[in-house]
Amino acid sequence: MDFMELLNFYLMPGIVLGCIYALGAIGVTLIFSILRYAHLAHGDLATLGAFLALAIVSGFGVSPLAALPVAMIGTAVIAVFIDKAFYNHLRERPKIVTVMASLGIALMIRAVIQVVWGVDSESYVRGIVRPENYWGLRIRDREIYTIAFMIAVVVALQLFLGRSKWGKAMRAMSDNPDLALLSGIDNRKVIILTWLIAGGLCASAGVFLGLNTELKSMMGWHMLLPMFAATILGGVGRVDGAVLGGLIVGVAEELSVLVLPSEYKTATAFVILLLMLLVRPTGLLRGKVL
Amino acid sequence: MSALLSMNEVSGGYGDTQILKAVSIEVAPDEIVVIVGPNGAGKSTAMKAVFGLLNVRSGNIVFDGDDITSWAPNKIVQRGICYVPQVDNIFRDMTIHENLEMGAFLKSGDLSAAFDRVYELFPDLKDRPRTLAGSLSGGQRQMVAMGRALMLDPKLLLLDEPTAGLSPKYMDQIFQICRDVRETGVSIMLVEQHAKQALAFADRGYVLAAGQNRHEGTGEQLLADREVAEMFLGG
Numbered sequence: 001m002d003f004m005e006l007l008n009f010y011l012m013p014g015i016v017l018g019c020i021y022a023l024g025a026i027g028v029t030l031i032f033s034i035l036r037y038a039h040l041a042h043g044d045l046a047t048l049g050a051f052l053a054l055a056i057v058s059g060f061g062v063s064p065l066a067a068l069p070v071a072m073i074g075t076a077v078i079a080v081f082i083d084k085a086f087y088n089h090l091r092e093r094p095k096i097v098t099v100m101a102s103l104g105i106a107l108m109i110r111a112v113i114q115v116v117w118g119v120d121s122e123s124y125v126r127g128i129v130r131p132e133n134y135w136g137l138r139i140r141d142r143e144i145y146t147i148a149f150m151i152a153v154v155v156a157l158q159l160f161l162g163r164s165k166w167g168k169a170m171r172a173m174s175d176n177p178d179l180a181l182l183s184g185i186d187n188r189k190v191i192i193l194t195w196l197i198a199g200g201l202c203a204s205a206g207v208f209l210g211l212n213t214e215l216k217s218m219m220g221w222h223m224l225l226p227m228f229a230a231t232i233l234g235g236v237g238r239v240d241g242a243v244l245g246g247l248i249v250g251v252a253e254e255l256s257v258l259v260l261p262s263e264y265k266t267a268t269a270f271v272i273l274l275l276m277l278l279v280r281p282t283g284l285l286r287g288k289v290l
Numbered sequence: 291m292s293a294l295l296s297m298n299e300v301s302g303g304y305g306d307t308q309i310l311k312a313v314s315i316e317v318a319p320d321e322i323v324v325i326v327g328p329n330g331a332g333k334s335t336a337m338k339a340v341f342g343l344l345n346v347r348s349g350n351i352v353f354d355g356d357d358i359t360s361w362a363p364n365k366i367v368q369r370g371i372c373y374v375p376q377v378d379n380i381f382r383d384m385t386i387h388e389n390l391e392m393g394a395f396l397k398s399g400d401l402s403a404a405f406d407r408v409y410e411l412f413p414d415l416k417d418r419p420r421t422l423a424g425s426l427s428g429g430q431r432q433m434v435a436m437g438r439a440l441m442l443d444p445k446l447l448l449l450d451e452p453t454a455g456l457s458p459k460y461m462d463q464i465f466q467i468c469r470d471v472r473e474t475g476v477s478i479m480l481v482e483q484h485a486k487q488a489l490a491f492a493d494r495g496y497v498l499a500a501g502q503n504r505h506e507g508t509g510e511q512l513l514a515d516r517e518v519a520e521m522f523l524g525g
Contacts, residue, residue, distance in 0.1 A: 184367040
Protein backbone atom coordinates (compact mmCIF):
# COMPACT_ATOMS: atom_id res chain seq x y z
CA MET A 1 0.00 0.00 0.00
CA ASP A 2 1.48 3.35 -0.98
CA PHE A 3 1.17 6.58 0.92
CA MET A 4 -1.66 8.07 -1.17
CA GLU A 5 -3.73 4.98 -0.53
CA LEU A 6 -3.08 5.27 3.21
CA LEU A 7 -3.96 8.95 3.07
CA ASN A 8 -7.11 8.57 0.99
CA PHE A 9 -8.63 5.52 2.62
CA TYR A 10 -7.48 5.75 6.23
CA LEU A 11 -6.00 9.11 7.26
CA MET A 12 -8.52 11.36 5.52
CA PRO A 13 -11.62 9.55 6.85
CA GLY A 14 -9.89 9.51 10.24
CA ILE A 15 -9.32 13.24 10.18
CA VAL A 16 -12.93 13.92 9.16
CA LEU A 17 -14.20 11.64 11.93
CA GLY A 18 -11.73 13.29 14.30
CA CYS A 19 -13.12 16.74 13.47
CA ILE A 20 -16.62 15.48 14.30
CA TYR A 21 -15.43 14.00 17.60
CA ALA A 22 -13.61 17.26 18.33
CA LEU A 23 -16.79 19.33 17.88
CA GLY A 24 -18.51 17.15 20.47
CA ALA A 25 -15.49 16.89 22.76
CA ILE A 26 -15.17 20.69 23.01
CA GLY A 27 -18.61 20.78 24.62
CA VAL A 28 -17.82 17.84 26.89
CA THR A 29 -14.62 19.51 28.05
CA LEU A 30 -16.34 22.88 28.68
CA ILE A 31 -19.09 21.25 30.72
CA PHE A 32 -16.56 19.08 32.54
CA SER A 33 -14.43 22.05 33.56
CA ILE A 34 -17.12 24.64 34.28
CA LEU A 35 -19.98 22.56 35.67
CA ARG A 36 -17.73 19.74 36.84
CA TYR A 37 -19.59 16.69 35.70
CA ALA A 38 -19.51 14.24 32.80
CA HIS A 39 -22.48 15.01 30.58
CA LEU A 40 -23.64 11.61 29.32
CA ALA A 41 -26.47 13.05 27.23
CA HIS A 42 -24.00 14.80 24.95
CA GLY A 43 -24.13 12.10 22.29
CA ASP A 44 -27.91 12.02 22.13
CA LEU A 45 -28.02 15.80 22.08
CA ALA A 46 -25.87 15.53 18.93
CA THR A 47 -28.39 13.09 17.46
CA LEU A 48 -31.15 15.58 18.21
CA GLY A 49 -29.23 18.30 16.36
CA ALA A 50 -28.75 16.02 13.39
CA PHE A 51 -32.47 15.20 13.21
CA LEU A 52 -33.51 18.83 13.68
CA ALA A 53 -31.40 19.58 10.62
CA LEU A 54 -33.09 16.68 8.80
CA ALA A 55 -36.50 18.16 9.59
CA ILE A 56 -35.40 21.48 8.11
CA VAL A 57 -33.80 19.83 5.08
CA SER A 58 -36.88 17.78 4.26
CA GLY A 59 -39.38 20.43 5.35
CA PHE A 60 -37.96 23.39 3.44
CA GLY A 61 -35.88 21.62 0.81
CA VAL A 62 -32.69 23.47 1.80
CA SER A 63 -29.18 22.01 1.90
CA PRO A 64 -27.89 20.47 5.15
CA LEU A 65 -25.34 23.26 5.47
CA ALA A 66 -28.12 25.86 5.35
CA ALA A 67 -29.99 23.89 8.02
CA LEU A 68 -26.87 23.68 10.22
CA PRO A 69 -27.09 27.11 11.91
CA VAL A 70 -30.78 26.64 12.67
CA ALA A 71 -30.18 23.16 14.11
CA MET A 72 -27.30 24.54 16.20
CA ILE A 73 -29.40 27.36 17.64
CA GLY A 74 -32.32 25.00 18.28
CA THR A 75 -30.15 22.47 20.08
CA ALA A 76 -28.38 25.19 22.07
CA VAL A 77 -31.71 26.50 23.33
CA ILE A 78 -32.87 22.96 24.17
CA ALA A 79 -29.60 22.39 26.07
CA VAL A 80 -30.22 25.50 28.17
CA PHE A 81 -33.78 24.35 28.79
CA ILE A 82 -32.62 20.87 29.90
CA ASP A 83 -30.17 22.51 32.30
CA LYS A 84 -32.85 24.77 33.77
CA ALA A 85 -35.45 22.00 33.99
CA PHE A 86 -33.28 19.18 35.31
CA TYR A 87 -29.60 19.73 36.12
CA ASN A 88 -30.08 23.08 37.83
CA HIS A 89 -32.00 21.50 40.71
CA LEU A 90 -29.17 19.06 41.35
CA ARG A 91 -26.36 21.64 41.43
CA GLU A 92 -25.82 21.49 45.18
CA ARG A 93 -25.93 17.68 45.27
CA PRO A 94 -22.93 15.39 44.68
CA LYS A 95 -21.94 15.55 41.01
CA ILE A 96 -22.57 11.85 40.45
CA VAL A 97 -26.29 12.57 40.85
CA THR A 98 -26.18 14.91 37.86
CA VAL A 99 -24.13 12.39 35.86
CA MET A 100 -26.84 9.78 36.44
CA ALA A 101 -29.54 12.32 35.62
CA SER A 102 -27.78 13.08 32.33
CA LEU A 103 -27.92 9.38 31.50
CA GLY A 104 -31.68 9.58 31.99
CA ILE A 105 -31.85 12.68 29.78
CA ALA A 106 -29.89 10.76 27.13
CA LEU A 107 -32.54 8.02 27.14
CA MET A 108 -35.34 10.60 27.06
CA ILE A 109 -33.88 12.45 24.09
CA ARG A 110 -33.32 9.20 22.20
CA ALA A 111 -36.86 8.02 22.90
CA VAL A 112 -38.27 11.31 21.58
CA ILE A 113 -36.16 10.99 18.43
CA GLN A 114 -37.34 7.41 17.88
CA VAL A 115 -40.96 8.39 18.35
CA VAL A 116 -40.75 11.36 15.99
CA TRP A 117 -38.36 10.11 13.31
CA GLY A 118 -38.47 6.32 13.75
CA VAL A 119 -35.58 3.92 14.15
CA ASP A 120 -34.59 3.51 10.50
CA SER A 121 -31.54 5.07 8.87
CA GLU A 122 -32.09 8.41 7.19
CA SER A 123 -29.86 10.63 5.10
CA TYR A 124 -29.79 14.32 4.14
CA VAL A 125 -28.99 13.70 0.50
CA ARG A 126 -29.73 10.48 -1.36
CA GLY A 127 -27.32 8.87 -3.80
CA ILE A 128 -23.59 8.28 -3.83
CA VAL A 129 -21.19 11.19 -3.88
CA ARG A 130 -17.93 10.40 -5.61
CA PRO A 131 -14.87 12.14 -4.20
CA GLU A 132 -13.08 14.80 -6.21
CA ASN A 133 -9.49 14.13 -7.11
CA TYR A 134 -6.96 16.84 -6.21
CA TRP A 135 -3.50 15.73 -7.39
CA GLY A 136 -4.17 12.23 -6.14
CA LEU A 137 -5.86 13.34 -2.92
CA ARG A 138 -9.42 12.07 -3.05
CA ILE A 139 -11.77 14.16 -0.95
CA ARG A 140 -15.48 14.96 -1.00
CA ASP A 141 -16.92 18.46 -0.61
CA ARG A 142 -18.71 17.47 2.59
CA GLU A 143 -15.37 16.37 4.04
CA ILE A 144 -13.82 19.72 3.20
CA TYR A 145 -16.79 21.48 4.84
CA THR A 146 -16.41 19.36 7.99
CA ILE A 147 -12.71 20.15 8.36
CA ALA A 148 -13.14 23.84 7.50
CA PHE A 149 -16.04 24.23 9.93
CA MET A 150 -14.10 22.62 12.77
CA ILE A 151 -11.10 24.89 12.16
CA ALA A 152 -13.32 27.99 12.00
CA VAL A 153 -15.11 27.02 15.23
CA VAL A 154 -11.88 26.41 17.12
CA VAL A 155 -10.33 29.70 16.02
CA ALA A 156 -13.51 31.60 16.92
CA LEU A 157 -13.83 29.87 20.28
CA GLN A 158 -10.19 30.42 21.21
CA LEU A 159 -10.54 34.12 20.37
CA PHE A 160 -13.73 34.30 22.43
CA LEU A 161 -12.18 32.56 25.46
CA GLY A 162 -8.94 34.48 25.21
CA ARG A 163 -10.13 37.99 24.40
CA SER A 164 -13.73 38.61 25.41
CA LYS A 165 -14.94 39.48 28.88
CA TRP A 166 -17.44 36.63 29.08
CA GLY A 167 -15.00 34.17 27.56
CA LYS A 168 -12.53 35.03 30.28
CA ALA A 169 -15.31 34.70 32.85
CA MET A 170 -15.88 31.15 31.59
CA ARG A 171 -12.19 30.39 32.05
CA ALA A 172 -12.24 32.01 35.49
CA MET A 173 -15.14 29.83 36.58
CA SER A 174 -13.38 26.76 35.27
CA ASP A 175 -10.20 27.79 37.09
CA ASN A 176 -11.61 28.75 40.50
CA PRO A 177 -15.40 28.88 40.89
CA ASP A 178 -15.37 30.27 44.44
CA LEU A 179 -13.09 33.13 43.52
CA ALA A 180 -15.13 33.81 40.38
CA LEU A 181 -18.16 34.27 42.63
CA LEU A 182 -16.19 36.54 45.00
CA SER A 183 -15.16 38.62 41.98
CA GLY A 184 -18.82 39.25 41.22
CA ILE A 185 -19.00 36.99 38.15
CA ASP A 186 -22.59 35.89 37.66
CA ASN A 187 -22.24 32.10 37.56
CA ARG A 188 -25.77 31.58 36.22
CA LYS A 189 -24.97 33.58 33.10
CA VAL A 190 -21.70 31.71 32.63
CA ILE A 191 -23.58 28.41 32.89
CA ILE A 192 -26.15 29.49 30.27
CA LEU A 193 -23.34 30.60 27.97
CA THR A 194 -21.57 27.27 28.45
CA TRP A 195 -24.71 25.35 27.49
CA LEU A 196 -25.34 27.53 24.44
CA ILE A 197 -21.82 26.91 23.14
CA ALA A 198 -21.70 23.21 24.06
CA GLY A 199 -25.22 22.57 22.71
CA GLY A 200 -24.57 24.36 19.42
CA LEU A 201 -21.27 22.60 18.79
CA CYS A 202 -22.78 19.28 19.79
CA ALA A 203 -25.49 19.75 17.15
CA SER A 204 -22.87 20.54 14.53
CA ALA A 205 -21.08 17.28 15.41
CA GLY A 206 -24.34 15.42 14.82
CA VAL A 207 -25.08 17.20 11.54
CA PHE A 208 -21.59 16.53 10.16
CA LEU A 209 -21.72 12.91 11.28
CA GLY A 210 -25.08 12.58 9.50
CA LEU A 211 -23.69 14.32 6.44
CA ASN A 212 -20.65 12.06 6.22
CA THR A 213 -22.41 8.81 7.16
CA GLU A 214 -26.12 8.47 7.84
CA LEU A 215 -28.61 9.46 10.51
CA LYS A 216 -29.60 6.86 13.07
CA SER A 217 -31.21 7.26 16.45
CA MET A 218 -28.17 5.63 18.08
CA MET A 219 -25.55 7.64 16.17
CA GLY A 220 -24.82 10.07 18.99
CA TRP A 221 -24.78 7.45 21.70
CA HIS A 222 -22.10 5.58 19.77
CA MET A 223 -20.12 8.80 19.57
CA LEU A 224 -20.16 9.33 23.35
CA LEU A 225 -17.19 7.14 24.21
CA PRO A 226 -14.90 8.56 21.50
CA MET A 227 -15.86 12.08 22.60
CA PHE A 228 -14.94 11.36 26.22
CA ALA A 229 -11.75 9.59 25.13
CA ALA A 230 -10.84 12.68 23.10
CA THR A 231 -11.58 14.99 26.04
CA ILE A 232 -9.44 13.05 28.50
CA LEU A 233 -6.70 12.38 25.95
CA GLY A 234 -6.28 16.08 25.25
CA GLY A 235 -6.61 17.22 28.85
CA VAL A 236 -9.90 18.15 30.52
CA GLY A 237 -10.79 21.83 30.27
CA ARG A 238 -8.71 22.54 27.18
CA VAL A 239 -10.34 23.33 23.85
CA ASP A 240 -7.09 22.71 21.94
CA GLY A 241 -6.78 19.42 23.84
CA ALA A 242 -10.26 18.35 22.78
CA VAL A 243 -9.34 19.00 19.13
CA LEU A 244 -6.03 17.16 19.38
CA GLY A 245 -7.70 14.28 21.24
CA GLY A 246 -10.56 14.13 18.74
CA LEU A 247 -8.19 13.93 15.79
CA ILE A 248 -6.04 11.25 17.43
CA VAL A 249 -9.05 9.11 18.35
CA GLY A 250 -10.60 9.53 14.88
CA VAL A 251 -7.40 8.63 13.04
CA ALA A 252 -6.63 5.77 15.45
CA GLU A 253 -10.09 4.28 14.88
CA GLU A 254 -9.63 4.31 11.10
CA LEU A 255 -6.05 3.02 11.28
CA SER A 256 -7.03 0.19 13.65
CA VAL A 257 -8.79 -1.44 10.69
CA LEU A 258 -5.35 -2.13 9.24
CA VAL A 259 -4.47 -4.50 12.06
CA LEU A 260 -7.81 -5.44 13.67
CA PRO A 261 -11.13 -6.68 12.34
CA SER A 262 -13.36 -3.65 11.74
CA GLU A 263 -15.77 -4.79 14.49
CA TYR A 264 -13.11 -3.65 16.95
CA LYS A 265 -12.95 -0.13 15.53
CA THR A 266 -14.97 1.40 18.37
CA ALA A 267 -12.90 -0.42 20.98
CA THR A 268 -9.92 1.69 19.91
CA ALA A 269 -11.31 4.75 21.66
CA PHE A 270 -11.82 2.71 24.80
CA VAL A 271 -8.23 1.43 24.74
CA ILE A 272 -6.91 4.98 24.27
CA LEU A 273 -9.07 6.20 27.17
CA LEU A 274 -7.83 3.43 29.50
CA LEU A 275 -4.18 3.87 28.57
CA MET A 276 -4.36 7.62 29.03
CA LEU A 277 -6.01 7.34 32.46
CA LEU A 278 -3.31 4.89 33.54
CA VAL A 279 -0.29 6.69 32.12
CA ARG A 280 -1.12 10.38 32.12
CA PRO A 281 -4.51 11.23 33.64
CA THR A 282 -4.00 14.97 33.07
CA GLY A 283 -4.03 14.41 29.30
CA LEU A 284 -1.51 15.36 26.62
CA LEU A 285 -1.91 19.09 27.18
CA ARG A 286 -2.02 18.97 30.99
CA GLY A 287 -5.67 19.55 31.81
CA LYS A 288 -7.39 19.34 35.16
CA VAL A 289 -6.94 16.37 37.46
CA LEU A 290 -10.37 14.94 38.14
CA MET B 291 -16.51 59.07 64.04
CA SER B 292 -19.11 56.72 62.64
CA ALA B 293 -17.97 53.23 61.70
CA LEU B 294 -17.65 52.11 58.09
CA LEU B 295 -18.40 48.54 59.08
CA SER B 296 -19.99 47.34 62.25
CA MET B 297 -20.75 43.77 63.15
CA ASN B 298 -23.21 43.83 66.01
CA GLU B 299 -23.36 40.74 68.22
CA VAL B 300 -23.24 38.38 65.27
CA SER B 301 -23.87 34.69 65.98
CA GLY B 302 -23.82 31.95 63.40
CA GLY B 303 -21.86 29.26 61.62
CA TYR B 304 -21.92 26.92 58.68
CA GLY B 305 -25.14 24.94 58.41
CA ASP B 306 -26.34 24.26 61.94
CA THR B 307 -23.01 24.72 63.71
CA GLN B 308 -22.49 27.67 66.01
CA ILE B 309 -19.03 29.17 65.61
CA LEU B 310 -19.52 32.85 66.31
CA LYS B 311 -21.16 33.82 69.60
CA ALA B 312 -22.24 37.46 69.65
CA VAL B 313 -19.10 38.83 67.99
CA SER B 314 -18.92 42.60 67.58
CA ILE B 315 -16.27 44.27 65.44
CA GLU B 316 -16.04 47.80 64.09
CA VAL B 317 -13.91 49.26 61.35
CA ALA B 318 -13.68 53.04 60.97
CA PRO B 319 -12.93 54.76 57.65
CA ASP B 320 -9.22 54.64 56.75
CA GLU B 321 -8.49 52.24 59.56
CA ILE B 322 -6.51 49.00 59.61
CA VAL B 323 -8.10 46.53 61.99
CA VAL B 324 -6.52 43.18 62.75
CA ILE B 325 -8.28 40.17 64.22
CA VAL B 326 -6.03 37.81 66.12
CA GLY B 327 -6.64 34.82 68.33
CA PRO B 328 -5.72 31.20 68.81
CA ASN B 329 -6.56 28.55 66.22
CA GLY B 330 -10.26 27.86 65.93
CA ALA B 331 -11.19 31.17 67.55
CA GLY B 332 -13.48 32.06 64.65
CA LYS B 333 -11.28 34.75 63.12
CA SER B 334 -11.73 33.73 59.50
CA THR B 335 -15.34 32.86 60.19
CA ALA B 336 -16.00 36.39 61.39
CA MET B 337 -14.57 37.69 58.13
CA LYS B 338 -16.65 35.31 56.06
CA ALA B 339 -19.77 36.46 57.95
CA VAL B 340 -19.17 39.98 56.65
CA PHE B 341 -18.97 38.63 53.12
CA GLY B 342 -22.25 36.74 53.29
CA LEU B 343 -20.61 33.31 53.31
CA LEU B 344 -21.99 32.36 56.69
CA ASN B 345 -25.34 31.44 58.11
CA VAL B 346 -25.91 34.42 60.41
CA ARG B 347 -28.58 33.56 62.99
CA SER B 348 -28.65 36.67 65.09
CA GLY B 349 -27.09 40.09 65.12
CA ASN B 350 -26.51 42.25 62.08
CA ILE B 351 -23.78 43.67 59.90
CA VAL B 352 -24.00 47.28 58.79
CA PHE B 353 -21.75 48.65 56.09
CA ASP B 354 -21.72 52.31 55.12
CA GLY B 355 -25.32 52.78 56.24
CA ASP B 356 -26.73 49.57 54.71
CA ASP B 357 -27.65 46.43 56.60
CA ILE B 358 -25.76 43.87 54.49
CA THR B 359 -26.44 40.84 56.71
CA SER B 360 -26.73 37.73 54.50
CA TRP B 361 -26.46 39.62 51.22
CA ALA B 362 -25.15 37.57 48.28
CA PRO B 363 -21.39 37.95 47.77
CA ASN B 364 -21.70 39.54 44.32
CA LYS B 365 -24.00 42.20 45.76
CA ILE B 366 -21.56 42.87 48.57
CA VAL B 367 -18.72 43.24 46.07
CA GLN B 368 -20.78 45.78 44.20
CA ARG B 369 -21.46 47.68 47.42
CA GLY B 370 -17.73 48.16 48.02
CA ILE B 371 -16.26 45.29 50.03
CA CYS B 372 -13.70 42.99 48.44
CA TYR B 373 -12.44 39.82 50.02
CA VAL B 374 -9.19 37.92 49.57
CA PRO B 375 -9.47 34.34 50.82
CA GLN B 376 -6.52 32.69 52.51
CA VAL B 377 -6.10 29.91 49.97
CA ASP B 378 -7.05 29.51 46.31
CA ASN B 379 -7.15 33.26 45.96
CA ILE B 380 -5.92 33.53 42.37
CA PHE B 381 -6.91 32.17 38.96
CA ARG B 382 -3.88 29.94 38.37
CA ASP B 383 -4.33 29.28 34.67
CA MET B 384 -4.89 32.92 33.84
CA THR B 385 -2.30 35.66 33.42
CA ILE B 386 -1.61 38.35 36.01
CA HIS B 387 -3.40 40.86 33.80
CA GLU B 388 -6.43 38.59 33.37
CA ASN B 389 -6.59 38.00 37.13
CA LEU B 390 -6.83 41.74 37.67
CA GLU B 391 -9.37 42.03 34.86
CA MET B 392 -11.60 39.44 36.54
CA GLY B 393 -11.39 41.49 39.74
CA ALA B 394 -12.94 44.35 37.80
CA PHE B 395 -15.62 42.17 36.22
CA LEU B 396 -18.45 44.31 37.59
CA LYS B 397 -16.89 47.50 36.26
CA SER B 398 -17.77 48.51 32.74
CA GLY B 399 -15.86 50.89 30.54
CA ASP B 400 -12.22 51.87 30.72
CA LEU B 401 -10.18 49.92 33.22
CA SER B 402 -6.84 51.60 32.59
CA ALA B 403 -7.07 53.85 35.66
CA ALA B 404 -7.77 50.82 37.88
CA PHE B 405 -4.89 48.88 36.29
CA ASP B 406 -2.52 51.83 36.78
CA ARG B 407 -3.50 52.14 40.42
CA VAL B 408 -2.95 48.45 41.15
CA TYR B 409 0.29 48.22 39.17
CA GLU B 410 1.54 51.26 41.09
CA LEU B 411 0.89 49.49 44.37
CA PHE B 412 2.49 46.27 43.10
CA PRO B 413 5.39 47.23 40.82
CA ASP B 414 6.53 43.58 40.89
CA LEU B 415 3.52 42.66 38.78
CA LYS B 416 3.80 45.46 36.28
CA ASP B 417 6.77 44.07 34.36
CA ARG B 418 5.14 40.81 33.33
CA PRO B 419 1.39 41.09 32.92
CA ARG B 420 1.30 38.00 30.66
CA THR B 421 2.81 35.60 33.20
CA LEU B 422 0.48 32.86 34.43
CA ALA B 423 -0.47 33.57 38.04
CA GLY B 424 0.00 29.91 38.97
CA SER B 425 3.70 30.08 38.15
CA LEU B 426 4.41 32.88 40.65
CA SER B 427 5.96 32.60 44.11
CA GLY B 428 3.78 32.70 47.23
CA GLY B 429 4.39 36.37 47.93
CA GLN B 430 3.70 37.40 44.36
CA ARG B 431 0.53 35.33 44.30
CA GLN B 432 -0.63 37.21 47.38
CA MET B 433 0.01 40.45 45.51
CA VAL B 434 -2.04 39.23 42.54
CA ALA B 435 -4.81 38.24 44.95
CA MET B 436 -4.80 41.65 46.66
CA GLY B 437 -4.52 43.40 43.32
CA ARG B 438 -7.55 41.53 42.02
CA ALA B 439 -9.56 42.61 45.05
CA LEU B 440 -8.48 46.25 44.67
CA MET B 441 -9.50 46.55 41.02
CA LEU B 442 -13.06 47.52 41.95
CA ASP B 443 -11.83 50.35 44.13
CA PRO B 444 -13.49 48.99 47.29
CA LYS B 445 -14.07 50.98 50.46
CA LEU B 446 -13.15 48.00 52.61
CA LEU B 447 -10.69 45.22 51.91
CA LEU B 448 -10.93 41.93 53.81
CA LEU B 449 -7.70 39.94 53.97
CA ASP B 450 -7.68 36.43 55.38
CA GLU B 451 -4.16 35.68 56.65
CA PRO B 452 -2.34 37.45 53.85
CA THR B 453 1.08 36.52 55.24
CA ALA B 454 0.45 32.81 55.86
CA GLY B 455 3.39 30.79 54.61
CA LEU B 456 5.37 33.83 53.50
CA SER B 457 8.98 34.65 54.38
CA PRO B 458 9.54 37.53 56.84
CA LYS B 459 10.72 39.69 53.94
CA TYR B 460 7.42 39.25 52.09
CA MET B 461 5.48 39.64 55.33
CA ASP B 462 6.95 43.11 55.84
CA GLN B 463 6.26 43.91 52.22
CA ILE B 464 2.60 42.87 52.49
CA PHE B 465 2.16 44.97 55.66
CA GLN B 466 3.77 47.93 53.91
CA ILE B 467 1.41 47.47 50.97
CA CYS B 468 -1.52 47.44 53.40
CA ARG B 469 -0.39 50.85 54.67
CA ASP B 470 -0.06 52.11 51.08
CA VAL B 471 -3.53 50.83 50.28
CA ARG B 472 -4.94 52.59 53.33
CA GLU B 473 -3.34 55.82 52.08
CA THR B 474 -5.55 55.52 48.97
CA GLY B 475 -8.66 55.63 51.19
CA VAL B 476 -9.37 51.94 51.64
CA SER B 477 -10.07 50.51 55.08
CA ILE B 478 -8.62 47.09 55.82
CA MET B 479 -9.78 44.31 58.08
CA LEU B 480 -7.37 41.42 58.28
CA VAL B 481 -7.05 38.15 60.10
CA GLU B 482 -3.53 37.32 61.19
CA GLN B 483 -1.69 34.37 62.61
CA HIS B 484 1.47 36.44 63.20
CA ALA B 485 -0.18 38.33 66.04
CA LYS B 486 2.79 40.30 67.33
CA GLN B 487 3.83 41.76 64.02
CA ALA B 488 0.25 42.38 62.97
CA LEU B 489 -0.72 44.19 66.18
CA ALA B 490 2.40 46.32 65.88
CA PHE B 491 1.35 47.59 62.49
CA ALA B 492 -2.45 47.79 62.79
CA ASP B 493 -4.41 50.73 64.16
CA ARG B 494 -6.63 48.59 66.30
CA GLY B 495 -7.01 44.94 67.08
CA TYR B 496 -9.56 42.45 68.30
CA VAL B 497 -8.68 39.27 70.12
CA LEU B 498 -11.20 36.49 69.58
CA ALA B 499 -11.25 33.23 71.46
CA ALA B 500 -13.74 30.38 71.16
CA GLY B 501 -15.95 32.44 68.88
CA GLN B 502 -16.29 35.35 71.29
CA ASN B 503 -14.80 38.83 71.75
CA ARG B 504 -12.05 38.62 74.34
CA HIS B 505 -10.10 41.88 74.09
CA GLU B 506 -9.99 44.95 71.95
CA GLY B 507 -7.91 48.07 71.77
CA THR B 508 -5.13 49.75 69.87
CA GLY B 509 -2.28 47.55 68.77
CA GLU B 510 -0.05 48.95 71.48
CA GLN B 511 -2.61 48.41 74.22
CA LEU B 512 -3.09 44.80 73.23
CA LEU B 513 0.63 44.13 72.93
CA ALA B 514 1.09 45.56 76.45
CA ASP B 515 -1.79 43.57 77.94
CA ARG B 516 -0.46 40.77 80.13
CA GLU B 517 -3.46 38.51 79.64
CA VAL B 518 -3.25 38.82 75.87
CA ALA B 519 0.47 38.13 76.00
CA GLU B 520 -0.01 35.01 78.09
CA MET B 521 -2.86 33.80 75.97
CA PHE B 522 -1.02 33.38 72.74
CA LEU B 523 1.78 35.81 72.19
CA GLY B 524 4.19 33.49 73.95
CA GLY B 525 4.69 35.56 77.15
